Amino acid sequence: MKQKQINKHNLLDEGVALLMRQGYHGTGLKEILDAVNIPKGSFYNYFGSKENFAAEVIVHYITPYLNQLNQYLDESEGNAVAALNRYIEESIAELERTDFKGGCLLGNLMGELSDTSDLCRIALQNALNDYRNVWEEGLRRGQTEKRIRADKSANEMADLWVNAWQGALLRMKIEQSTEPLKQCYSQLLGDFFKA
Numbered sequence: 001m002k003q004k005q006i007n008k009h010n011l012l013d014e015g016v017a018l019l020m021r022q023g024y025h026g027t028g029l030k031e032i033l034d035a036v037n038i039p040k041g042s043f044y045n046y047f048g049s050k051e052n053f054a055a056e057v058i059v060h061y062i063t064p065y066l067n068q069l070n071q072y073l074d075e076s077e078g079n080a081v082a083a084l085n086r087y088i089e090e091s092i093a094e095l096e097r098t099d100f101k102g103g104c105l106l107g108n109l110m111g112e113l114s115d116t117s118d119l120c121r122i123a124l125q126n127a128l129n130d131y132r133n134v135w136e137e138g139l140r141r142g143q144t145e146k147r148i149r150a151d152k153s154a155n156e157m158a159d160l161w162v163n164a165w166q167g168a169l170l171r172m173k174i175e176q177s178t179e180p181l182k183q184c185y186s187q188l189l190g191d192f193f194k195a
Helices: 005-023 029-034 040-046 050-074 080-097 105-113 120-143 156-175 181-190
Strands: none
Touching: 005 029, 005 050, 005 105, 040 080, 050 105, 050 120, 050 181, 080 120, 080 181, 105 120, 105 156, 105 181, 120 156, 156 181
């Protein structure tokens, strides 16, 4: 990669870490730039504004999760439910490993920016839709494999999953426990969605 691409990637990585820890309004540009040793004037060459930066951070944040889940589904060998289980179990283990810090950047920013930034609201909506679409595909495959109930659409169940999971992530932060996540997982994927 060229140095400009490396710098932009480093800024986005640092943006994910700081926005996760401190939120959008609690994170200053100087703090981000100092962390990656880039002069302040250069920031605007990469992003144009802090709001544009946050919108790109959202995409940067969700992309690895989408790639991981897609990879698990591609490797599932006729068992999409096992791929979804693997993804969630690894996610829960990672949140336990990090002592519940951060949660989900999307959920954190939804509460902070949805009413104040149309650009970020749209970026968040797109990220959640992309996440939902991968779940929908996994659930649809599970229906074809006769492991997921067919009397509900994969789209409806994927929407329910995203809504419940985001709520469980917020409760996890308050309770400092992955029990809300485990409950969401067992009640939906382990019960309600099953064929």
